[in-house]
Amino acid sequence: MAAYSLSTDSTTNIPDYEYLDVNTKPFHIGSFREEWLSRLKAGNSSYRHEDDDTFDANFAKEMEVGVETMTELRSVCSVDSLRCHPEDQQPDTDVVPADSTLKTLEQRKKRQDYKASLKVTKNRHDLYADELERLTFGRKPGAEADLVPEGEVILSINVYYPATFEKFTYVRPHMTLLMTGSHTLAELRDAICCVSDLQVCGEFSNTPDMAPDFISKDHFKSAFFYFEGVFYNDMRFPECQDISITTIEWAKTRNFPSYSQAKMEDTRFVDLKVKVGFPYLYCHQGDCEHLVIITDVRLSHKDDCLDKKLYPLLTHKHRVTTQKCAVCHVFIGRWVTTNNQFAPSDPCLFCDKCFRMLHYDADGNKLGDFLAYPFVDRGAFN
Amino acid sequence: MDYCRKQVKSDCEELLSRFQQTESVRFEVFSKIWREMNFSHIFYGTLKREKRAFSRLVLDIAYSFFLPPFSFQIRVGGLYLLYGLYQCQTASPPEQIRLALKDWDDVKKFEKDAVDAQHYDTVYIFRKLMSLKAFHFTAMPTLLAYQKKRKVERSALCEDFLERASRPQELINIELLEELSNIHGLYEKMKTSVSSISEQANSSVNLIHKDLMPRLRSTVVHFYNWQQRKDGAEEDEDSGEGTSSQQECSIRAERLASIKSKAYGQAAEASKSRRHRQVEVDFTSSEAGPSNTPGPSRITKPSLKARTNENVHISGDVWQEATTTTQINRLTSLDSVPEGTASSHTSEMFHTLIHWTLFAALSLFCMLTCNMSMKLKA
Numbered sequence: 177m178a179a180y181s182l183s184t185d186s187t188t189n190i191p192d193y194e195y196l197d198v199n200t201k202p203f204h205i206g207s208f209r210e211e212w213l214s215r216l217k218a219g220n221s222s223y224r225h226e227d228d229d230t231f232d233a234n235f236a237k238e239m240e241v242g243v244e245t246m247t248e249l250r251s252v253c254s255v256d257s258l259r260c261h262p263e264d265q266q267p268d269t270d271v272v273p274a275d276s277t278l279k280t281l282e283q284r285k286k287r288q289d290y291k292a293s294l295k296v297t298k299n300r301h302d303l304y305a306d307e308l309e310r311l312t313f314g315r316k317p318g319a320e321a322d323l324v325p326e327g328e329v330i331l332s333i334n335v336y337y338p339a340t341f342e343k344f345t346y347v348r349p350h351m352t353l354l355m356t357g358s359h360t361l362a363e364l365r366d367a368i369c370c371v372s373d374l375q376v377c378g379e380f381s382n383t384p385d386m387a388p389d390f391i392s393k394d395h396f397k398s399a400f401f402y403f404e405g406v407f408y409n410d411m412r413f414p415e416c417q418d419i420s421i422t423t424i425e426w427a428k429t430r431n432f433p434s435y436s437q438a439k440m441e442d443t444r445f446v447d448l449k450v451k452v453g454f455p456y457l458y459c460h461q462g463d464c465e466h467l468v469i470i471t472d473v474r475l476s477h478k479d480d481c482l483d484k485k486l487y488p489l490l491t492h493k494h495r496v497t498t499q500k501c502a503v504c505h506v507f508i509g510r511w512v513t514t515n516n517q518f519a520p521s522d523p524c525l526f527c528d529k530c531f532r533m534l535h536y537d538a539d540g541n542k543l544g545d546f547l548a549y550p551f552v553d554r555g556a557f558n
Numbered sequence: 559m560d561y562c563r564k565q566v567k568s569d570c571e572e573l574l575s576r577f578q579q580t581e582s583v584r585f586e587v588f589s590k591i592w593r594e595m596n597f598s599h600i601f602y603g604t605l606k607r608e609k610r611a612f613s614r615l616v617l618d619i620a621y622s623f624f625l626p627p628f629s630f631q632i633r634v635g636g637l638y639l640l641y642g643l644y645q646c647q648t649a650s651p652p653e654q655i656r657l658a659l660k661d662w663d664d665v666k667k668f669e670k671d672a673v674d675a676q677h678y679d680t681v682y683i684f685r686k687l688m689s690l691k692a693f694h695f696t697a698m699p700t701l702l703a704y705q706k707k708r709k710v711e712r713s714a715l716c717e718d719f720l721e722r723a724s725r726p727q728e729l730i731n732i733e734l735l736e737e738l739s740n741i742h743g744l745y746e747k748m749k750t751s752v753s754s755i756s757e758q759a760n761s762s763v764n765l766i767h768k769d770l771m772p773r774l775r776s777t778v779v780h781f782y783n784w785q786q787r788k789d790g791a792e793e794d795e796d797s798g799e800g801t802s803s804q805q806e807c808s809i810r811a812e813r814l815a816s817i818k819s820k821a822y823g824q825a826a827e828a829s830k831s832r833r834h835r836q837v838e839v840d841f842t843s844s845e846a847g848p849s850n851t852p853g854p855s856r857i858t859k860p861s862l863k864a865r866t867n868e869n870v871h872i873s874g875d876v877w878q879e880a881t882t883t884t885q886i887n888r889l890t891s892l893d894s895v896p897e898g899t900a901s902s903h904t905s906e907m908f909h910t911l912i913h914w915t916l917f918a919a920l921s922l923f924c925m926l927t928c929n930m931s932m933k934l935k936a
Contacts, residue, residue: 190659191697199702208659212695215662219689226689235685241678249682255645257589260598269648272603276596279565284603302607309607334703348703453702471703474696479651 191452191473199453202404205357205473206446209329212475221327223478301495308491317483324482329357331445332472335368335458337494338465352492356476357446359488361401361408365440365458367488372464374552381513381548384532392461399460401440401468403450405433408440419462498555501527503534508553516546525551559611566600566619570639573597574623575718577635585679588638598646613653616643618700623719624668625661632719633668634680641683644692654694655687661699730778739771 189207191200212221219226236246251257261267272285317323324330336350353367373393380386398419401408407420424435450456450470458466476482481489498508502524509525516524518534526534535543576591592598604612620643623636640655647653657665672680687693745766767773 192660193698197700197702198706199704200698203697208697212659215659215666216695220693221695225691231686231689235682239673239678239681245678249678252586252589253679253682253686257586258592258598258642258646260593260596267602269602270605273596273599276599278569278595278597278600280562280569280600281603283562283565288603305607309610332701452697453704455704469703471701472696472698474656474694477654477694478691479654 194451194454199451202449202451204449205329205331208473209327209357209446209475213327221475223326223482225478304495305492308493312481312486312489312491317485322484324356324476324480324484324487326476328476329446330472330474330476330480331355331357331470332491333364334467334469334471336467336469337370349494349496350492351490351494352471354481354487354489354491355445356484356487358444360441361443361445362410362412362441363488365399365401365410365460367490368458368466369557370460370464370466371552371554371556372461374556375461376550376552379547379549381535381546382542384511384536384548396461398462399440399458402457402459403448404456405435407435407437408443409437410440412441419459493557495558496555498553498558499525501525501530503527503530508555509551512549512551514547514549517544518546559608559615562612563615563619566616569597569600570616570619570623571719573639574632574635577638578631578718581631583631583634583677583680585638585683588635589642592642597642600643601646601648604648609647609649610653613643613647613649616647617653617655621655621657621699625664628719630668630671634672634677637668637680637684637687640692641687644687644690652692655692656696656699657693658696658699726778726781730774735771735775738774742766742770 189203189211191203194201232246272281333353333355334350336348355364375392376390397413397415398417399410400420409418409420410416427435452470452473455467455469458468501507501509507527510528511526511531512523513519514523537543573595577588580587620639624633624640669684
């Protein structure tokens with residue numbers, strides 16, 4: 177933010193491809209918004225719906241056409257002129273029409289026939305995604321003050337999970353968040369859920385009730401984002417450290433271009449200068465590194481979720497398979513034990529209930545000899 | 559949703575090429591073609607989540623026809639297509655058309671052209687879309703997630719839709735020619751005034767053709783004629799009558815292909831049956847064939863599956879050998895025989911050894927799979 181002064185040259189803030197269909201050249205998000213607003217008329221980006229009659233009247237006035245031409249124009253250009261079925265019968269839009277000449281439909285028919293031949297009909301992921309969409313689409317705020325202002329920028333941000341396996345090239349597990357331009361990077365940080373924030377370090381076989389008090393998130397609060405040569409550090413709390421300094425010093429001794437620092441909580445998205453589509457970094461818990469890609473920047477629209485309170489808005493979530501308890505095979509594992517004489521394997525996973533029933537007597541006294549560590553499943557956020 | 563991109567694109571191109579043939583920009587003409595093709599049906603049969611994804615895809619594809627380098631008529635068609643698709647989509651609330659900032663000037667210019675030419679329906683539809691809030695004002699036409707493509711697919715722009723280059727004609731018009739001839743006259747005069755002393759010196763400063771203007775003009779006219787001719791020729795092809803020379807070409811290509819396939823087919827057959835003896839004959843025969851065969855496309859490594867199949871075939875032969883002779887004795891003796899004495903034998907032994915290990919691995923694999931399937935059944 178401090179590193180970049182507002183660019184005066186107007187063309188540099190009109191985003192264009194750096195590599196075709198891959199990413200753009202860097203541009204300043206605030207100036208991008210100004211560029212759009214300066215080009216659009218007041219009504220274009222407003223949420224208000226203009227009714228048809230005023231539209232026609234304005235059109236007739238501006239183009240200087242008579243009433244007759246206007247009525248003709250209106251009837252010619254009406255949606256009815258595109259209708260492909262008789263007026264009195266409504267077609268079933270869920271069925272692929274038979275004997276269509278469109279190639280898309282031929283393919284879709286084939287695909288559906290094939291899918292019908294499969295035994296699996298339901299896809300859980302689709303159900304979850306539908307649910308997520310229902311929660312957010314076109315939400316209007318209760319109070320006027322919570323309305324996302326007209327002409328606000330909305331960013332869509334993909335945060336990828338740290339993964340090194342080869343499959344990553346094909347499936348990139350990530351979450352997608354929508355944020356407005358007035359959000360700070362710290363708010364993005366708080367919206368990112370990652371299991372490494374929930375990990376508990378230590379052995380708790382003697383005091384299993386104490387475990388939840390030691391979440392990493394509360395212990396190690398330092399984190400940074402990296403965008404276009406600037407490290408944005410989280411400095412909201414007294415125990416936060418500047419963990420980017422190591423990298424900066426290292427780069428300095430090796431003749432890299434110099435990097436600068438700024439504070440996460442003071443930086444709004446409109447202050448950023450970024451490339452759309454380009455991978456940047458979010459690092460927390462010392463070495464848990466996520467790629468962050470801003471996939472889209474646009475002006476807000478009347479059909480968007482307009483309730484400010486619902487932002488940062490989650491629109492996509494990758495769901496991973498969870499590891500179940502070795503005893504009941506029903507609940508997600510919460511404890512992992514080693515050197516355990518009761519366990520069939522070493523290490524072994526238990527859910528909380530089974531763990532306590534097997535390893536402690538009715539008064540909560542530890543039975544036998546074993547080591548127990550709290551376990552947080554990767555799918556904890558599913 | 560990417561799997562149907564090609565099909566959607568070709569459907570849109572079909573609609574637009576029919577629109578192009580009418581040589582009109584009227585919306586009633588477009589909507590007639592739309593109804594003839596039942597284009598609204600393109601949304602039918604998409605379920606739930608697919609609806610939104612498909613709307614996104616189809617609007618993105620249609621959007622590309624609304625921009626240069628396509629001709630004005632195609633862009634009008636693209637606009638109508640966007641309007642039709644936006645109004646007919648099944649997703650609710652509707653998916654918006656993504657309008658990128660860098661394309662805005664083109665769109666504005668398009669609107670101005672339409673206004674100037676008094677295409678009321680075009681302007682009406684554009685303004686209508688605006689008033690319906692059908693646009694997202696975005697940074698880029700699509701969402702970008704750093705998807706690098708290993709193989710860059712050049713998506714072919716439909717040639718017929720492109721605007722014909724007309725810059726030469728525009729640049730070199732009558733006024734320019736007049737201006738140029740004036741300047742040329744002045745220039746000649748100055749030259750003669752400078753070098754009036756002798757005729758010899760005159761020729762040394764003759765840097766420009768005397769007949770510059772007529773030449774320039776004739777070149778442009780020639781270019782224009784060539785362009786017209788080319789378009790004419792293309793139309794001929796469209797009507798289905800391929801020129802005779804083209805047919806000849808294709809026949810020749812087919813013949814070459816058949817010769818090639820024969821030559822390689824033989825080589826492959828020979829090598830399959832006795833791979834372990836390394837066939838090396840067929841290089842000569844392929845060289846004797848047509849020498850202008852393309853190099854790089856020929857070297858295609860068969861897939862792992864194909865190669866495994868081939869290997870399995872060979873080990874089948876070995877299996878027969880193994881049943882007739884006492885292979886195991888030979889194998890065990892291999893260790894005890896000193897290297898020097900068994901030199902003639904070793905290579906053969908070595909092959910059998912390899913085949914044996916292969917066979918053993920294979921049988922192990924078979925047993926494993928049997929076990930697996932048994933377990934699965936149980």
